[in-house]
Amino acid sequence: MRILFLGDIVGRTGRDAVCAAVPTLRRDLDLDFVIACGENAAHGFGLSPKLCDQILGAGVDLITLGNHAWDQRDIIPYIGTQPRLLRPANFPPGTPGQGAALLTDGRGRRLLVVQVMGRLFMDPLDDPFAVVLREIAAAPLGGPPGRGADAILIDMHAEATSEKMAIAHHLDGQVSAVIGTHTHVPTADAQILPGGTAYQSDAGMCGDYDSVIGMVKQPATQRFVRKMPTDRLTPADGPATVCGVVVETDDASGLARSVTPVRLGGRLEATG
Amino acid sequence: MRILFLGDIVGRTGRDAVCAAVPTLRRDLDLDFVIACGENAAHGFGLSPKLCDQILGAGVDLITLGNHAWDQRDIIPYIGTQPRLLRPANFPPGTPGQGAALLTDGRGRRLLVVQVMGRLFMDPLDDPFAVVLREIAAAPLGGPPGRGADAILIDMHAEATSEKMAIAHHLDGQVSAVIGTHTHVPTADAQILPGGTAYQSDAGMCGDYDSVIGMVKQPATQRFVRKMPTDRLTPADGPATVCGVVVETDDASGLARSVTPVRLGGRLEATG
Amino acid sequence: MRILFLGDIVGRTGRDAVCAAVPTLRRDLDLDFVIACGENAAHGFGLSPKLCDQILGAGVDLITLGNHAWDQRDIIPYIGTQPRLLRPANFPPGTPGQGAALLTDGRGRRLLVVQVMGRLFMDPLDDPFAVVLREIAAAPLGGPPGRGADAILIDMHAEATSEKMAIAHHLDGQVSAVIGTHTHVPTADAQILPGGTAYQSDAGMCGDYDSVIGMVKQPATQRFVRKMPTDRLTPADGPATVCGVVVETDDASGLARSVTPVRLGGRLEATG
Amino acid sequence: MRILFLGDIVGRTGRDAVCAAVPTLRRDLDLDFVIACGENAAHGFGLSPKLCDQILGAGVDLITLGNHAWDQRDIIPYIGTQPRLLRPANFPPGTPGQGAALLTDGRGRRLLVVQVMGRLFMDPLDDPFAVVLREIAAAPLGGPPGRGADAILIDMHAEATSEKMAIAHHLDGQVSAVIGTHTHVPTADAQILPGGTAYQSDAGMCGDYDSVIGMVKQPATQRFVRKMPTDRLTPADGPATVCGVVVETDDASGLARSVTPVRLGGRLEATG
């Protein structure tokens, strides 16, 4: 199975670049599934139902969120109606929406996607190390037909590289891939861990890299320098780099055969 | 001028890989200067005088430290005697050692190196955005002969990508390069900013990537899972990947001509 | 029922003062139960089995811990054998020891004590707001005879006043008292909340207040000033102030009739 | 000299209680100066010029702010015109307004007031331990006539009790008093330190204590429980407790003769 996972889509430039690239990438990279983190798609803060539909309509199979999940309030009543939209699974019980979803391709192969959020330097949610095990137990790799998953992708939305690497080792051999999001910078540490799980600390954002993590650089920089309120941060609108990772899994074991960064357009050096 | 900057050296495997690689890299990459962050060289925690001498002896011109600067106590009396060793410049006045150094190559060209430490998700030191401007004012690019610098390299030892990108834009056009350290993961966002400053969010560690940021993975992972004390963390000792960035500067302007990641050995995909 | 709750015991001076005061206080204040937080009893860091026995032997009925629970490693195998010692209930499942205990007095009245730890500015544990509800559900106020509790005391070991006040309102009417620990400073906000629950943001430490939260002031202050390692922090050893709160509950409802601060000895102004 | 320092005024109920109480307190307590922290006066968030004028008009001599200094944007152009309004002195150079002020009473006695903000669990500003020394050097106790101060009051706006106690010891003997603000809970640790400086970890808020640090309790509590956005927090509007500290200083030495908590009205037990 070939899965493309795209990092945090930031603002209009990020959305436009993703929507333009996905149809081509699906074909050129022979993709079975495309997943993207959309927590910054709506002018940098959250995701609206309308933008969710637009991104799904462009060929993304599933969107994940993150700490910005609820920045757009109209996503709250919407998320329960949209099976292709996830928020972190370790929000407290009773939180609207879901943290895991099973996707099925045309050949009946099942991909389980789970998003969890880290806690180091972030809001304290339920334990992601425990929650992720519960979520994958519902459809484990190698489970009985119709009950297990053929591949499992974990979106670890977290700040600290230590927590990301730790959860990857925690899951190594039990999932196809652990890919990080949230820092808005792609890392160059793609590898297959000893147990067979693909890993990259961060997928990187889909947005304008002449910025401060996707936002217009002048006010974002002034916040560090002056410690005064600035204008509301808005997304930088230069050409976006589409950033992500392609994971190829073995259909028998569900483990990773390869993990390959993808960077396309904008200021960063393109891959392959 | 061609400068190699290597990220945090972690433990024996990191030291050995760096010491073995530097002579070759100096020649093959036609380097004028080699700088490395050594804050984790001593069994993961700090740097001892002996290891400092060993790394400098292997062909590194200057070592920077970071938040682990003082983990080995005997570095405290030593640092004032070693002009080729830096700690973050934004420690309070009166802190032993120095935060900036001017290096001169055989042709008389001067490289100013400054290390500052970020404050987001880290210990609150003096303002790195202000301190770094003071330090580069002492030897600015384009300064009068004998008073200015021909190139300036900033080691931004920080956790948050936002703070790293912000300080790079803050300095864009005034320094040759801003390269991040501390997260122990190389980023894939090398670029030359609009003003001519080379940037990469993190150089990545020189250490074993089958680990949690360089440390043996089992206890480091258990700390997240169990919230109990574990054995003291020790460096993983598998083959290290030497990670860094080569910056080529224009001798006239001091600005960057190119910025190129370097990854060599170990588990990560090698560059070029 | 009359319950004395004493805040964090710090070092020898705190232990000695508590052990000397408790027998007298039991009699003079007509106490049914005495509870104390012992997380700093062992030279400021944790609690050893021997000191646990000493404090219990002096007339304390139950000891709670906190973020310093495991600083003395020999408490780890011991805690499971000592029913009168609690660690925070919201440590992950599988953590040694227990987070709640039922005490019975000579007249058969049952006091449930629960300790939970806050997460704001602290290590992210399981959700204290959810865990505390589970713990009190096991022996609720007004429960059937032999299944409920006659009084419930919550030790909220937390940094932030907002989180402490929030959990008190969360539990108001369901427990007899919510008393905070951890900041090592007594607060002057004792009150009975509208639903009948007694509250004080922090009980204060039992230790020497000519100090930095109980520790010798010179090195503790230097850590803020110099940002360098100092000698290991040790407890200040001047006369201790015993700090706590007396809660009187109604035996029928289990709710609070009164909440009264206690301060005795040392530098702070004594109560009543 | 007799100085009343009042903690964070929260919302209308806090303002009204302070404005009503100050004239009486000035007379009954024979006060020379009244200082108050006003950072939450404007509906819980910041201070407007109009409310600043109202509070000063009621007999407060000087208002301090804190981390909420700029929540009301129209205070930014105003602060430079109002010598009786302080923001933390350790904001970066170039910040509008001032962090210290000299007040003179009818008898020509001079009181220096300085506000600094802590950094532990707060935004990283300039070093308060260094900045406060610079500010008091401008008008030291025992300085030459017309150059020194007859009393010095420090408002330490900070979260952590450790940082508050540390800065008090750092200044002990050099200032008349160090009184904390920001936690919105009065502490019961008033004392005169060995060097002669009065200290209390927190003055407490002037606001409604049937609340979460002054804000309506239901949404403030839900933020901890649900991890979802709630309605904007608004101040609780029940009767306020006016909370503060009276410091009496020796006119010869400038050091403290006494430090006495004041609590008046509302839910908390009244003093004296």
Ligand SMILES: [Fe+2]
């Ligand atoms: Fe995020």
Ligand SMILES: [Fe+2]
């Ligand atoms: Fe994001």
Ligand SMILES: [Fe+2]
């Ligand atoms: Fe570091």
Ligand SMILES: [Fe+2]
């Ligand atoms: Fe490091």
Ligand SMILES: [Fe+2]
């Ligand atoms: Fe504690």
Ligand SMILES: [Fe+2]
């Ligand atoms: Fe404690």
Ligand SMILES: [Fe+2]
């Ligand atoms: Fe504040």
Ligand SMILES: [Fe+2]
């Ligand atoms: Fe406040």
